[in-house]
Amino acid sequence: MVKTLRVPEATVTRLSVYSRFLERLDRNGITTVSSGEIAEGVGVSPAQVRKDLAYFGEFGTRGVGYNVKDLMRYTKKILGLDQKWGLILVGAGNLGFALCTYKGFNSRGFSIVGVFDNDLTKIGKKIAELEVLPTEKMPEIINKYNARIGIIAVPPRAAQEVADLMVKNGMEAILNFAPVALNLPEGIELRNVDLSVKLEILTFNLGFRSAQSL
Amino acid sequence: MVKTLRVPEATVTRLSVYSRFLERLDRNGITTVSSGEIAEGVGVSPAQVRKDLAYFGEFGTRGVGYNVKDLMRYTKKILGLDQKWGLILVGAGNLGFALCTYKGFNSRGFSIVGVFDNDLTKIGKKIAELEVLPTEKMPEIINKYNARIGIIAVPPRAAQEVADLMVKNGMEAILNFAPVALNLPEGIELRNVDLSVKLEILTFNLGFRSAQSL
DNA sequence: AATAGCATGTGAATTTTATAACATTACCAC
DNA sequence: GTGGTAATGTTATAAAATTCACATGCTATT
Structure with missing residues (x-):
């Protein structure tokens, strides 16, 4: 025990x-x-x-x-940061681009090893030194770099589908930037980063303050 | 009472x-x-x-x-979302760009009304329909749009200085994306969005799980 | 009109988390 | 060495958040 x-x-x-x-x-x-x-x-x-x-x-x-x-x-x-972590990212929009180039990840031992998108206008484009790939290439990249964590940076409606694909390809943990609740099998670690929630806490507090001073 | x-x-x-x-x-x-x-x-x-x-x-x-x-x-x-909120943003890097174009803000009544940077190579560039301005223009924009909330998307070392400037210009609330603890006067609402913290929770949990299965 | 069914609203119990207070132990000066 | 100082580690206390359980009140049906 x-x-x-x-x-x-x-x-x-x-x-x-x-x-x-x-x-x-x-x-x-x-x-x-x-x-x-x-x-x-x-x-x-x-x-x-x-x-x-x-x-x-x-x-x-x-x-x-x-x-x-x-x-x-x-x-x-x-925290598990005595090793390097390879991450894959799905969603090559502006947010995905920002995450790929975010220095705060690298300085903590994270590096994005694959960027995927199914938008044909994005595939083939370069982000930093990475080429945006179609999601079919996901297994190959995951295997090559031993990635265990995936980042979702796609619009809300596509997020669940991407999550399912990540799980199917063996990802053990997911960081989700899409503002929806994802449904994942037991045992997959999931955390959400919701960019507007914290803003709404601020507006709540600004309003609450005025209300109390009445 | x-x-x-x-x-x-x-x-x-x-x-x-x-x-x-x-x-x-x-x-x-x-x-x-x-x-x-x-x-x-x-x-x-x-x-x-x-x-x-x-x-x-x-x-x-x-x-x-x-x-x-x-x-x-x-x-x-x-939540205070029965009104529109004008936001100003400092830091026209990749993250700032992503935040400016992030649809999740608009759909909740937030709109970024001013983007500032002191990097001369960035000033004058356009993000969406907004021109990147030097921080000297901050008071003017804040006044014009009645902005009360500021977003910080600059590197850690510049964040405190930007925060001070925002407070000086009357901002009542700050959403900070720089991974540092900011020092603000009493009464200013502050929330931090730390992009790597949630990743580290994931790596902690992945490690912890292996440790327990020993 | 009376009754059965259902989902809310809420007060109490439980669990969790944070604070405070204190006992312990290492170091330094003499 | 011995005693004073300082900051940790830990136990006890308090506060906060969540869960539970049920009474309340609305709706629909007969």
């Missing part, structure tokens, strides 16, 4: 943020950091930082703090 | 998702829907749907369900 401690997703999210903050500290030559400084730097409480880290082990030294380089490595290891 | 019920942000997030789901139902000519059907459609529990809606009033009919058109209008009203 494995000791199975459930890690809250919010903890994983924050860990990702800590990890990048640590990279920045490291780039700036800082060698030691306290939970309070991390907290300050990313906008949470010091207790939260320590609690989050405690899910995974003891990484600090009492009375001193954390070694930046070490903690950075640990966090990246925990 | 105003009855001040705090609405969880997760509730607002889901409301936004419900709202778009209802739009889809409406487009498909569906007139009535139950909490169970909404739940099924967006991937939450029926009780969750009812609880979320209960923060804002009673919108359904017992034994029947919800009128799709009405509930759609209510949710949009609650």
